[in-house]
Amino acid sequence: MAGGRVRIRSTGAxxxxxxxxxxxxxxxxLLVLAIAWSRNVTLDMTPTREHTLSDQAQRTARRLExxxxxxxxxxxxxxxxxxxxxDTLRRFADQxxxxxxxxxxLDRSPLLANQYGIVNYNTGVIESxxxxxxxxxxxxxxxxxxxIKIIEGGQRVAVFAVGHGENDPTNPDPRSGLSQAxxxxxxxxxxxERMADLRxxxxxxxxLLVVANPRSDFTESEIAAVSSYLxxxxxxxxxxxxxxxxxLAALLREFGIEQGNDLVVDERNRLFFADSFAPQVAFxxxxxxxxxxxxxxxxPLAQSILPIDPSRQGVQVAxxxxxxxxxxxxxxxxxxxxxxxxxxxxxxxPGPVPVAAIARIAGRDDATSxxxxxxxxxxxxxxxxxxxxxxxxxxxxxxxLAGRAEALIATRREMLPGGTxxxxxxxxxxxxxxxxxSVVLLPLTxxxxxxxxxxxxxxxxxx
Numbered sequence: 001m002a003g004g005r006v007r008i009r010s011t012g013a014x015x016x017x018x019x020x021x022x023x024x025x026x027x028x029x030l031l032v033l034a035i036a037w038s039r040n041v042t043l044d045m046t047p048t049r050e051h052t053l054s055d056q057a058q059r060t061a062r063r064l065e066x067x068x069x070x071x072x073x074x075x076x077x078x079x080x081x082x083x084x085x086x087d088t089l090r091r092f093a094d095q096x097x098x099x100x101x102x103x104x105x106l107d108r109s110p111l112l113a114n115q116y117g118i119v120n121y122n123t124g125v126i127e128s129x130x131x132x133x134x135x136x137x138x139x140x141x142x143x144x145x146x147x148i149k150i151i152e153g154g155q156r157v158a159v160f161a162v163g164h165g166e167n168d169p170t171n172p173d174p175r176s177g178l179s180q181a182x183x184x185x186x187x188x189x190x191x192x193e194r195m196a197d198l199r200x201x202x203x204x205x206x207x208l209l210v211v212a213n214p215r216s217d218f219t220e221s222e223i224a225a226v227s228s229y230l231x232x233x234x235x236x237x238x239x240x241x242x243x244x245x246x247x248l249a250a251l252l253r254e255f256g257i258e259q260g261n262d263l264v265v266d267e268r269n270r271l272f273f274a275d276s277f278a279p280q281v282a283f284x285x286x287x288x289x290x291x292x293x294x295x296x297x298x299x300p301l302a303q304s305i306l307p308i309d310p311s312r313q314g315v316q317v318a319x320x321x322x323x324x325x326x327x328x329x330x331x332x333x334x335x336x337x338x339x340x341x342x343x344x345x346x347x348x349x350p351g352p353v354p355v356a357a358i359a360r361i362a363g364r365d366d367a368t369s370x371x372x373x374x375x376x377x378x379x380x381x382x383x384x385x386x387x388x389x390x391x392x393x394x395x396x397x398x399x400x401l402a403g404r405a406e407a408l409i410a411t412r413r414e415m416l417p418g419g420t421x422x423x424x425x426x427x428x429x430x431x432x433x434x435x436x437x438s439v440v441l442l443p444l445t446x447x448x449x450x451x452x453x454x455x456x457x458x459x460x461x462x463x
Contacts, residue, residue, distance in 0.1 A: 053091050055292055056410035057144045061095035063151055063407060068128045070101040072138060073113055075121035085122065085138045092143060126150060140413065145187045148408070152189045156207040156403065163196035164245070165215030167382055170194065174384040178212055181381045181395050188396065188408055198222040202229040208403035209236040213378025217245045227251060230361050233369035235403040241378040242303040242333065253308065255359040256317035257374045260304030262329040264353050264376075265341045269296075269324060276341055277301055279323045281355065281394065288320035288358060289401055294411040297394035299377035300385060304329040304349055305357045314362025319354035321375070327351035358401065373402040 053061075070089060074082045082103065089101040106113050106121055116125050116132070124135040126146045135146045149155075160169045160178070169192050171177030182192045190208070199221040202209060209229060218226070230236060238252070242261045249259055266279035280296040307317040329349035330341060343350070355377065361370030379385060381395040393411055400408040 051087070051091075053095065053140060054144075054411065054413040056412045057092070057140055058095050059407075059410045060144050060147045060151070061092050061099060064096045064098040064147065065151075066128055067098050067100065068096075068126060068147065068150060070099065070124055070126050070135075070143075071116065072101065072103050072124040073106040073109070073116075073118045073121065074103055076105050076107065078121070081122060088138065088140055088143065092147075141187065145189070148189050156190045156405065157193060157203075157205050158185055158190040158208040158210060158399070158403070159193045159195050159202065159206045161196075161198060161209065161211045161214070162194045163198070164211075164218060165213075167212040167239075167378070168194070169210075172383065175379075175382060177383045178381060180383050180386050181392070184386075184392055184396055184412075185399060188400075190399075198225045201225045202234065204232070207235060207405070208399055209234060210239075210399070211236070211248075212239045212381065213241055214245045214248065218247050218251075220247065223247050223251050227254075230255070230370040230372055231363065233363045235371040236373070237399055237402040238372070238374045239378045239381065240303075240374060240376065241301070242376075244378075252372075252374060254311045255361065255372055256308055256310030256312075256315050257357050257359055257372070258306045258308045259374075259376065260306055260329055260331075260349065261333075262303050262331045262349065263333045264299070264302045264304060264323055264327060264329050264355065265343075266323060266327045267340065268326045279327055279353070279355070281321050281390075282324040282327075282352065283322055285318065285320035288318060289397060290406075290409060292393070292397070292409060292411040294393040294397075295390040297380060297390040298385065298388050299355060299375075299380045301377065301379065302355050303376040304353045305355055305374055305376040307354070307357050310359070312361075316360045317357060319357040321356035322352035322354050325351050327353055329353045356398070371402050371404055373398050 070092075072085055072089070074085065076082075086103060089099075093099045093101060104112060106118065113119070117134075118125070120136070122138055124138050124143075126133040126135060126143075128150050131150065133146050133149055135142050160166065160182070162168050167176055167178040169178045169182030172179045186192055193206075195202070199219060202225055206229070209226070226236070238248075240248070240252075240259060242259060242263070252258065263277060264279045265276050267276040269280045269282075270276045270278060278298050278300040279302055280298055282296060284291065302323075305319065307319050310317060328343045328351050330344075331347050331349065332344075356373065356375045358374075359370075359372040361372065363369035375398065380391050386392050386395065390411075396412070397409045400406060
């Protein structure tokens, strides 16, 4: 009897402890689910990160300070497209609590579609504070552009000077055109205009003046107009080649920026099958241009941009973009085909070489308002190069820096490169390493391993 009672009590204690353990496991599982629900973390293993918003899209969504409602009119027969749109919208909503979206079948809601003026499938409407914006292509880029317009409100104006042989924002030519760069600016809420003659002055509504690779000089009256525009609080971006536009170079010196009239050499980081005269921008001054994680930009035939003491009052100058420590600026600009360039001590400028500088100009009311950004290359934003590595990001971020729109500085989703460039960008050392490892070392290793195994088998057979 006593032994039986002991066994009953032991069995009861065992079930009590088992129940307690099950309860604790259940509580732990619920806590894990709660944490997972509150902190949604996903791993995007795709090579192009198709299921992750770009840095620009994330920054834009987080900038929202008022509620935004997105209504999508879809085609029920295209379920794959519907899922794609819904996943994209959900990623935006995960970045901001101000974003709300709904999916509406266009065929089943003709009255609502008529109220919004929608006649095409897979079209959306962004609403905020009584403002409506139509989005015809519901991909990440178009939605980001729409949110930027909602946030910014009014449209910025960017004027491209075209009267001195500059690269034209309407020209689709691969080498002399800037049409892709201009379209990228349009997507970020800029209205693009052209001015062939600056003598009449630059309108006050202009947020950004772009002068891209002028081949002839400015007149004295145009120089005066640009100077007045900057002193009045305007923003300007100058992409200049060595030895061009003497009057313009003199104006830049007045604002404390001097062109080196040299040729930057980057032998170590040159692209595969390219020469040494397309240096990469290795690093920036983060206090001027915040780091965004964008790939390095490539500047073909770049010159150094050097800060000097400005002759004008109220101007602050600083370089902010530099090539690598193993680059240099060739003062002779002497290029001999088939000859590797060498650094000349005491003559050439050693790296890091500054290739961009900014001048902050005090306005007429003693407030720092004008902004002048100068880059020592006129071609990196052309249609041929703008899709290479980080060139598009660099152009847009410099434009926003000059136009005092720093909130738009970001890294965008990768675009297809132009011309004969490949999506796979390798430097010459990387290409040599890949060749020796994949073509020489691995096959040789397999050959030696196979020979060793065969010799060992023959030795065993002979024994």
